[in-house]
Amino acid sequence: MPIKSVPAKRTPRVQRALRLATGTALCLAASFGLGLPIPFLAPVLAVLLLATLNRPLPFKAGLMLALIAMLTTGVGLLLIPVLRYYPVSGVLLISASLFLAFLFGLRGGSNLVVTFLVIGLTMISSAGVADFDLAMMVIGALVKGLLLAVMVSALSHWLFPEPVDAPPPPAAATLPAADVGRLALRATLIVLPTFILVLIDPASYLPIILKAVSLGQQSSTMTARNAGRELVGSTLFGGLLAILFWCALSLFVHLWMFFLWMLLFGLLLARKLYALSPTRFSPGLWLNSLMTMIILLGQSVQDSAAGKDVYTAFAVRMGLFIAVTLYACLMVYLLDRRQRNPGVTDTHGVT
Numbered sequence: 001m002p003i004k005s006v007p008a009k010r011t012p013r014v015q016r017a018l019r020l021a022t023g024t025a026l027c028l029a030a031s032f033g034l035g036l037p038i039p040f041l042a043p044v045l046a047v048l049l050l051a052t053l054n055r056p057l058p059f060k061a062g063l064m065l066a067l068i069a070m071l072t073t074g075v076g077l078l079l080i081p082v083l084r085y086y087p088v089s090g091v092l093l094i095s096a097s098l099f100l101a102f103l104f105g106l107r108g109g110s111n112l113v114v115t116f117l118v119i120g121l122t123m124i125s126s127a128g129v130a131d132f133d134l135a136m137m138v139i140g141a142l143v144k145g146l147l148l149a150v151m152v153s154a155l156s157h158w159l160f161p162e163p164v165d166a167p168p169p170p171a172a173a174t175l176p177a178a179d180v181g182r183l184a185l186r187a188t189l190i191v192l193p194t195f196i197l198v199l200i201d202p203a204s205y206l207p208i209i210l211k212a213v214s215l216g217q218q219s220s221t222m223t224a225r226n227a228g229r230e231l232v233g234s235t236l237f238g239g240l241l242a243i244l245f246w247c248a249l250s251l252f253v254h255l256w257m258f259f260l261w262m263l264l265f266g267l268l269l270a271r272k273l274y275a276l277s278p279t280r281f282s283p284g285l286w287l288n289s290l291m292t293m294i295i296l297l298g299q300s301v302q303d304s305a306a307g308k309d310v311y312t313a314f315a316v317r318m319g320l321f322i323a324v325t326l327y328a329c330l331m332v333y334l335l336d337r338r339q340r341n342p343g344v345t346d347t348h349g350v351t
Contacts, residue, residue, distance in 0.1 A: 012054075013274040015160045020050045020273070021266030023156035027149055028294070029259035032301065034148075037137055040298025042145035042152075043262075044210065044291050048112060049153045051273070051287055056157035062150035065112065069146050072116040073139050076124025083129050083199070090125075095192055097121050102184040102216065115213060116142075122195040123209045130202040138206070186335050187216035190328045207299055211235075211321050214288055215328040231332075234285045235325040238292025239318050241265060245297050246310075265293070292321070 010018075027046035031039040049057070057065065075097075083090035098121055105114035119142065128135030194212035198205045215231060248261050271277040273286040296317060303313045 010163070012163050013276055015162060016050075016054065017267065017270035017274045017276055019156045019160040020047070020270045021263055022159060023050045023152050024266045024290070024294075025259050025263035026155065027152040028262045028298075029255055030148060030152065031145065032258065032298075033255050036144050036148070037141040038145070039302070040207075040294050041141055042148045043294050043298075045146050045149040046152055047287070047291055047294070048115070049149055050156060052111060053153070054162050056154045057150055062147070062154075065150065066143055066146050068113060069116045069143055070139065072113065073120035073124050073142055075117070076120040076122075077128060077135060077139075079121070079125040080128035080132065080135065083125055091192075091196065094121050094125065094195065095188060098188045098191055099184050102187040103180060105217070106180045106183055111217065114217070118191060118213045118216070119209065122191060122198065122213075123206060126195060126198040126209075127202045127206060129199060134202065182335060186331055189331045189335075190216045190324075193327060194324055205320070207295055207317070208320055208324060210295055211292065212324055212328075214291055215325060230282060230285050231325050231328050232322075233281065234288035235292055235321050237285070238289040239296060239321065241269075241289065241293040242296040242300070242314075245293065246300055246314075266290070296321070 023046050024043050028040075028043040031042035036042060079090060079094060082093060098118060101114055101117040101121065104117075105111055124135050124138055127138050191209075191212045194205075194208055198209055245261055245265055249257060269286050269290045272279055272281070273283050273290075275283075296314065299317060300310050300314050303310045
């Protein structure tokens, strides 16, 4: 007969869901409360850390990760003169570098390192073409956001530790060597047009790079059959959640309410992500919906603080997110179709 006073043991998935929601909400509130530059970066990085690592990062590993972020994003600073004085050569060089970065990730490299590399190659270099100080500000925001995310991740693991008998995470499936190059090319083609758009107006379009990077990495594990559902679904659902979050926050605008609403929305999505409330959608859809919501919501809060028209800015940004996502679906479809039909021979024997 069970003893009612003894709480039931939490399963690993319950702990992970609580950890993800609490850590994201804490990081969001701390980032905006401390007034960090580009404050939505920290909670996005916290989501990546908490969703990919089931153990807290040691202090030395956290410092090493911050150093890696500085070095990888600093690569973008070296590309600024090339983009400024030789723009065509600069774009070609960055295209080749993006391909190598995604290739590294698909061959088993760290997704976090790939994310920092892609941000350095695209976001930092495009910001530096417009204003070198803006590029330095973005690097500073990234490093500060990462350090905050690492500290909040450690606190979240302390509050909701992984059970001792929890099974280790399954090893990542190895891709066939013939597919690695194609998937890296697909991810590069998804990110590249967004990078060129950001070169035109970095101040307005810089956050779209984060969405393009997310789409590029998300697309590496899917086929044309489910690309529309996964990519477009996560974008539209993330936008809908951002609208609902904004309406709820407008009822009583306060930092603590910002934290509590984020905790509630985070718990709802974490239940889907960890299959506590099973759905037919993959975990990637729910993870990318959460990150899309944070990016859109963070930009809207900054627009409101700056006295801008929040609703017009949100509509324009959401339209760009949808356009980038539809383009990503098109790249997935075209490259998958090319793989299935590598060539058709006509009656004259010409392929």
